[in-house]
Amino acid sequence: MARDNGDGLAAIAGRIGVLGSVALNIVALAIYLRGRAAAEKQASKKVKKAAAVAPSSGKPPVACDSVINLDHGDPTMFETFWRGPIGESATLVIPGYQTMSYFSDVGNLCWFLEPGFEREVRRLHRLVGNAAIEGYHVLVGTGSSQLFQAALYALAPPTADAPVSVVSTTPFYSMYPPLTDFLNSRLYRWAGDANAFDGDDYIEVICSPSNPDGSIREAVLKSKSGKDIHDLAYYWPQYTPITRMLAHDIMLFTVSKCTGHAGTRIGWALVKDKEVAQKMSKFMEQSTIGVSKDAQLRAAKVLGAVTDGYEHQLATAAGGDANLLFHYARQKMAQRWRALRAAVAASGIFSLPDEVAGFCAFTKDTVTSNPAFAWLRCQKQEVEDLESFLRANKIITRSGTKFGADQKVVRISMVDTDEAFGIFVNRLAAIK
Amino acid sequence: MARDNGDGLAAIAGRIGVLGSVALNIVALAIYLRGRAAAEKQASKKVKKAAAVAPSSGKPPVACDSVINLDHGDPTMFETFWRGPIGESATLVIPGYQTMSYFSDVGNLCWFLEPGFEREVRRLHRLVGNAAIEGYHVLVGTGSSQLFQAALYALAPPTADAPVSVVSTTPFYSMYPPLTDFLNSRLYRWAGDANAFDGDDYIEVICSPSNPDGSIREAVLKSKSGKDIHDLAYYWPQYTPITRMLAHDIMLFTVSKCTGHAGTRIGWALVKDKEVAQKMSKFMEQSTIGVSKDAQLRAAKVLGAVTDGYEHQLATAAGGDANLLFHYARQKMAQRWRALRAAVAASGIFSLPDEVAGFCAFTKDTVTSNPAFAWLRCQKQEVEDLESFLRANKIITRSGTKFGADQKVVRISMVDTDEAFGIFVNRLAAIK
Numbered sequence: 001m002a003r004d005n006g007d008g009l010a011a012i013a014g015r016i017g018v019l020g021s022v023a024l025n026i027v028a029l030a031i032y033l034r035g036r037a038a039a040e041k042q043a044s045k046k047v048k049k050a051a052a053v054a055p056s057s058g059k060p061p062v063a064c065d066s067v068i069n070l071d072h073g074d075p076t077m078f079e080t081f082w083r084g085p086i087g088e089s090a091t092l093v094i095p096g097y098q099t100m101s102y103f104s105d106v107g108n109l110c111w112f113l114e115p116g117f118e119r120e121v122r123r124l125h126r127l128v129g130n131a132a133i134e135g136y137h138v139l140v141g142t143g144s145s146q147l148f149q150a151a152l153y154a155l156a157p158p159t160a161d162a163p164v165s166v167v168s169t170t171p172f173y174s175m176y177p178p179l180t181d182f183l184n185s186r187l188y189r190w191a192g193d194a195n196a197f198d199g200d201d202y203i204e205v206i207c208s209p210s211n212p213d214g215s216i217r218e219a220v221l222k223s224k225s226g227k228d229i230h231d232l233a234y235y236w237p238q239y240t241p242i243t244r245m246l247a248h249d250i251m252l253f254t255v256s257k258c259t260g261h262a263g264t265r266i267g268w269a270l271v272k273d274k275e276v277a278q279k280m281s282k283f284m285e286q287s288t289i290g291v292s293k294d295a296q297l298r299a300a301k302v303l304g305a306v307t308d309g310y311e312h313q314l315a316t317a318a319g320g321d322a323n324l325l326f327h328y329a330r331q332k333m334a335q336r337w338r339a340l341r342a343a344v345a346a347s348g349i350f351s352l353p354d355e356v357a358g359f360c361a362f363t364k365d366t367v368t369s370n371p372a373f374a375w376l377r378c379q380k381q382e383v384e385d386l387e388s389f390l391r392a393n394k395i396i397t398r399s400g401t402k403f404g405a406d407q408k409v410v411r412i413s414m415v416d417t418d419e420a421f422g423i424f425v426n427r428l429a430a431i432k
Numbered sequence: 433m434a435r436d437n438g439d440g441l442a443a444i445a446g447r448i449g450v451l452g453s454v455a456l457n458i459v460a461l462a463i464y465l466r467g468r469a470a471a472e473k474q475a476s477k478k479v480k481k482a483a484a485v486a487p488s489s490g491k492p493p494v495a496c497d498s499v500i501n502l503d504h505g506d507p508t509m510f511e512t513f514w515r516g517p518i519g520e521s522a523t524l525v526i527p528g529y530q531t532m533s534y535f536s537d538v539g540n541l542c543w544f545l546e547p548g549f550e551r552e553v554r555r556l557h558r559l560v561g562n563a564a565i566e567g568y569h570v571l572v573g574t575g576s577s578q579l580f581q582a583a584l585y586a587l588a589p590p591t592a593d594a595p596v597s598v599v600s601t602t603p604f605y606s607m608y609p610p611l612t613d614f615l616n617s618r619l620y621r622w623a624g625d626a627n628a629f630d631g632d633d634y635i636e637v638i639c640s641p642s643n644p645d646g647s648i649r650e651a652v653l654k655s656k657s658g659k660d661i662h663d664l665a666y667y668w669p670q671y672t673p674i675t676r677m678l679a680h681d682i683m684l685f686t687v688s689k690c691t692g693h694a695g696t697r698i699g700w701a702l703v704k705d706k707e708v709a710q711k712m713s714k715f716m717e718q719s720t721i722g723v724s725k726d727a728q729l730r731a732a733k734v735l736g737a738v739t740d741g742y743e744h745q746l747a748t749a750a751g752g753d754a755n756l757l758f759h760y761a762r763q764k765m766a767q768r769w770r771a772l773r774a775a776v777a778a779s780g781i782f783s784l785p786d787e788v789a790g791f792c793a794f795t796k797d798t799v800t801s802n803p804a805f806a807w808l809r810c811q812k813q814e815v816e817d818l819e820s821f822l823r824a825n826k827i828i829t830r831s832g833t834k835f836g837a838d839q840k841v842v843r844i845s846m847v848d849t850d851e852a853f854g855i856f857v858n859r860l861a862a863i864k
Contacts, residue, residue, distance in 0.1 A: 054548050055526075055729055058533025074534050087528030094487075094526075094730060096519030096737065099695040101490025102506050102688075116486050142574050142720040149719070153615070182718045183585070184618040256534075263531040263725035286614045287581070287719065288574040292727035293695035297487055298526060305528065 058263070061419065068424045069396040070413040073211070073372055077415045078260025081328050082302075090305035092298050099293035109274070110139045110281040112290025120303040121268050124258075127307050128326070128362050130235050132247035136270040137277035140291045141284055144233055144254035144267030148179055148205070149287070151250050151269070154279035155203050155227040156187040165191035168205040169220055171212050171375070171403035173231070174411075176205055193404055194220045207231040209240045212403050212411035213353055214371025216240070233257045238329035240369040241360035249273060255299045257372060259306060259325065260415070266291070266299040327363070333370035336414055336421060340374055343429035349380040350428070374412040386410045393431060395424060490695070493851065500856045501828040502845040505643070505804055509847040510692025513760050514734075522737035524730050531725035541706070542571045542713040544722025552735040553700050556690075559739050560758070560794050562667050564679035568702040569709035572723045573716055576665055576686035576699030580611055580637070581719070583682050583701070586711035587635050587659040588619040597623035600637040601652055603644050603807070603835035605663070606843075608637055625836055626652045639663040641672045644835050644843035645785055646803025648672070665689045670761035672801040673792035681705060687731045689804060691738060691757065692847070698723070698731040759795070765802035768846055768853060772806055775861035781812040782860070806844040818842045825863060827856060 058076055062068060082090065104114045118138045125133045141147035156164045166180045170193040180190040191197060194204050200223040208217035211234060219228050230248040234240065236258050251270040256262035271277040284290060309323040321327035337355075344350045353375055357368045376397070378386045385407045387399035400409035414421070490508055494500060514522065536546045550570045557565045573579035588596045598612045602625040612622040623629060626636050632655040640649035643666060651660050662680040666672065668690050683702045688694035703709040716722060741755040753759035769787075776782045785807055789800045808829070810818045817839045819831035832841035846853070 055530050055725060056533075056536040056546055056548075058535045059538055072534060076533050079529050079532050082529035082532070090528030092524075092526045092726075094524045096522030096734065097511050097514035098487050099730075100511050100514070100692050101488075101508050102504060102694045103490045104488040104695075106491055114488055116488075142724065146720050178718055182715075183615050186616040186618065260532050262534045263536075263722075265720060265722065265724040265727075283614075286610055288578050288697060290695075290697065292574065292697040292724045293487060294524075294727045294730040295697075295724035298531075298726040302528065 062417070062423060064423060065394075066420075066423065067394045067396060068416075068420050068427070070416055070420070070424060071396045071398050073257070073413045073415055075256055075260035075262050075372075075415040076417045077332060077421075078325075078329065079417070081325060082260070084322055086305050086309045086323050086325065089308065090301050092301045094294060094297065099297065102290060104290075104293060104296075109137065109278050110284075112281075112284065112293075113138065113140045114293055114296040114300065117266075117268075117296040117300040117303075120300045120307065121253075123307045124303050125270075127310055128237065128242060129245050130237075130242050130362070131232065131251050131253075131270055132245055133270060136272055137274065139269040139271060139277060139280055139284070140296060141267045141269065142288055142291050142295075143256065143265045144231065144252045144269075145175060145179055146284065146287065146291075147252050147267050147269045147280070148176075148229065148231065150280040150283035151229045151252070151276075152180060152188045152203060153283040154276045155229070155250075157201075158187065160187075160201075163187055163189040165189065165197065165199065165202045166205065167191050167194040167197045167202055167221070168207065169194045169210075169217060171210070171400065171405040171409075172205070173207050173211045174398060174402035197221060199223075200225050202226045203229060205229045205231060207233070209234040209369065209371060212373050212398075213375035214240070214356075214369060214373065215353070216356075234372055237326040237360060237362045238333050238370065239372055241358035241367050242362040243358050244361070250276065255302065257415075259302050261299065261302055264295050264298050264302075266295050330363075330367070330370065333372075333414065334368070337368075337370050339421075339425045340414070340428075343425040344376075346429035347431050349378060349383075349432065351377045351379055370414070372413070372415050374414055375409060376412055377409045383408065393427060395427060494849070494855060496855060497826075498855065499826045499828060500848075500852050500859070502848055502852070502856060503828045503830050505689070505845045505847055507688055507692035507694055507804075507847040508849045509764060509853075510757075510761065512850070513757060514692070516754055518737050518741045518755050518757065521740065522733050524733045526726060526729065531729065534722060536722075536725060536728075541569065541710050542716075544716065544725075545570065545572045546725055546728040546732060549698075549700075549728040549732040549735075552732045552739065553685075555739045556735050557702075559742055560669065560674060561677050562669075562674045562794070563664065563683050563685075563702055564677055565702060568704055569706065571701040571703060571709060571712055571716070572728060573699045573701065574720055574723050574727075575688065575697045576663065576684045576701075577607060577611055578716065578719065578723075579684050579699050579701045579712070580608075580661065580663065582712040582715035583661045583684070583708075584612060584620045584635060585715040586708045587661070587682075589633075590619065592619075592633075595619055595621040597621065597629060597631065597634045598637065599623050599626040599629045599634055599653070600639065601626045601642075601649060603642070603832065603837040603841075604637070605639050605643045606830060606834035629653060631655075632657050634658045635661060637661045637663060639665070641666045641801065641803060644805050644830075645807035646672075646788075646801060646805065647785070648788075666804055669758040669792060669794045670765050670802065671804055673790035673799050674794040675790050676793070682708065687734065689847075691734050693731065693734055696727050696730050696734075698727050762795075762799070762802065765804075765846065766800070769800075769802050771853075771857045772846070772860075775857040776808075778861040779863050781810060781815075781864065783809045783811055802846070804845070804847050806846055807841060808844055809841045815840065825859060827859060 104112050121138055122133050125131050163186055166188050168176055177190040180188055204219055204221050206217050206219050206228060210217050230251045232251050233254050234257055249272045254267035255264055306325045344352055355368045357366055359366050383389045387397055387410050390397050397410035397412045400406050536544050553570055554565050557563050595618055598620050600608055609622040612620055636651050636653050638649050638651050638660060642649050662683045664683050665686050666689055681704045686699035687696055738757045776784055787800045789798055791798050815821045819829055819842050822829050829842035829844045832838050
């Protein structure tokens with residue numbers, strides 16, 4: 001409605017010139033500007049109305065004496081970055097008539113995959129170099145936990161007499177057992193620690209860097225009939241040096257841990273074998289008739305903004321890391337790990353896994369890893385149940401028992417808000 | 433950046449008044465307007481960049497000789513409505529930093545439910561009067577098919593010796609059997625036609641109006657230990673008269689069939705019992721760690737626009753149905769049904785279910801129902817497999833066998849694009 005080009009300007013300037021008097025000019029100007037202001041006000045109202053979706057703000061804010069909940073890896077740490085310039089370029093607009101059809105690409109084996117999302121996934125991997133994409137099928141899931149289940153469904157032999165065993169090295173991600181068993185399927189069942197497994201038929205899940213302890217993992221079982229799923233949710237430069245381009249048969253990623261948009265619920269899988277990809281796609285079709293297009297467009301926008309930030313930096317050779325997500329987040333994570341190690345030293349009753357360093361092929365420097373979770377152990381004999389002990393100190397964590405480990409260790413999220421993290425480290429340092 | 437209030441206007445008018453010459457005024461005006469135009473151009477560029485998400489367009493467009501695919505109920509018919517004024521008010525803007533947390537409302541038993549979405553769900557039911565909301569829990573799912581599985585999970589006795597039987601009156605929705613059985617769960621199993629079931633322990637699914645045949649259904653089984661799930665995806669005024677406000681224990685709805693936004697993958701459940709609601713919520717938590725916030729915001733925006741359209745009409749008493757989704761869509765559906773019945777009459781070898789009429793408490797008039805699917809039967813003896821017969825005529829439909837019925841009947845979507853529907857009825861009329 002508001003004119004945004006020179007034509008309007010020339011017409012008005014001409015008209016005012018003809019009027020020939022200061023008074024009249026000012027009247028005309030006032031009328032013109034008033035009309036313009038009104039039009040702009042209305043346009044602005046429209047945008048405001050369009051933007052006036054009141055989304056939830058996540059967990060409530062914390063104060064000095066709050067219970068600090070670091071049970072989930074809720075990646076709200078990234079919000080500050082997304083309030084900056086890159087975040088502005090990632091604003092998504094969806095008109096009322098868009099994304100109505102079930103179908104995204106009827107010619108793709110994953111018919112509900114938005115082509116724009118696939119493009120941004122491939123662009124980002126090409127930038128970071130953490131995973132091979134040539135010759136891989138890209139699948140989208142409602143978070144990587146849906147893709148994990150899709151992989152179990154695709155890899156389990158459908159006609160076996162007994163469910164196939166699903167295993168992972170201890171400590172394993174606490175959600176693997178319930179994700180495998182909650183529907184009591186005859187196709188697969190959770191069988192615990194991969195190191196304790198004896199047999200040829202299995203599905204081994206390898207989470208690397210490992211949730212909960214940040215270690216770099218490889219498959220421990222080797223058999224011709226065994227299958228692997230590589231959960232690479234944390235294989236991004238802010239958490240660990242990118243030492244090589246991985247090229248496993250099934251690789252799972254998620255927007256949650258890469259950019260921090262957990263609420264969007266979008267994950268993706270890179271899958272080598274066509275038949276496996278087809279079966280995984282079939283799982284999403286049956287489970288949820290595909291994946292939200294709006295969520296995919298959002299994820300595409302966010303991933304695209306990350307890659308754009310790096311490409312723009314390369315093109316302009318401008319300094320500063322404010323537009324570079326991985327650099328920004330790595331610095332932030334490194335600060336937090338320093339603060340945590342200082343707090344652990346101050347307290348004297350805890351220990352953490354040793355720091356690990358490596359050469360990062362993406363940032364071209366040697367860096368330490370900064371895992372998304374701290375795997376905190378208590379050295380004090382009297383403390384038998386560390387989760388309960390910390391809970392009494394108003395710190396909520398997840399017990400080692402849920403990861404196949406013991407009660408004297410807990411998993412703590414390192415990616416929560418600055419406020420929550422600050423209170424947590426202060427509180428931890430004071431525990432003697 | 434562009435000023436949108438009277439302050440700027442007054443300041444400029446004042447400054448120009450001081451200048452005291454026509455020439456200077458015009459120079460000042462030109463400079464001011466040029467600056468303004470540049471600022472606006474930049475703002476407009478930003479919005480364009482933000483809007484420049486290229487979503488998929490769904491199924492490819494059709495031509496006269498195309499294969500017409502009416503297998504899925506892809507509700508692209510509604511797109512024309514959403515390209516109008518209501519669609520404009522439904523534009524969604526999501527800034528880069530929003531919807532990052534997993535959590536929407538930590539105090540709600542459904543902690544991933546966006547409060548804005550719940551509010552719009554309740555508002556819409558209050559408007560239409562099709563389902564009771566007082567005393568009900570609202571749950572959100574990735575489409576109603578996820579909620580269907582959540583209901584099975586919540587209702588199945590976890591410690592039973594054998595899976596509970598899931599039944600539905602024939603013809604039943606073709607997705608119920610695979611949704612129940614695809615993971616080969618020990619909790620529940622598909623057991624076919626409810627009328628043929630003998631026993632006290634079961635889950636009966638009642639889809640009303642029925643997909644595929646549009647009939648109004650009630651539960652056929654009655655036992656103290658039996659459980660019901662009411663799938664009310666089509667209980668909206670465009671498909672059937674709203675004869676009463678339903679108040680069943682579990683009622684499932686979906687944005688797909690209500691507004692046509694299938695690609696958004698959002699459904700909701702109204703659940704009376706708290707414990708059942710908790711278990712259903714737990715299902716979504718385990719299956720997909722909640723439901724995309726972006727998709728929920730989109731659904732909230734769209735549902736809100738529908739209710740706003742009606743409320744605005746009531747407030748202004750302005751005529752015309754262009755802003756009233758249900759009125760618009762009912763008229764459209766009625767036209768299509770007339771065209772289909774004419775084509776069936778012209779052909780002479782098909783039959784359809786009888787037309788059913790009733791008083792609609794929402795629109796306050798007596799209307800015929802306009803089901804979202806046509807349940808088309810072939811009367812010609814030689815045609816044994818109607819799906820194959822129509823496929824040979826380049827019309828893709830879904831065979832009755834998938835709905836527990838015979839081969840001489842098929843389900844046909846009535847909610848596809850105008851183009852596809854037009855070619856379909858012409859082609860059908862010509863089949864002798």
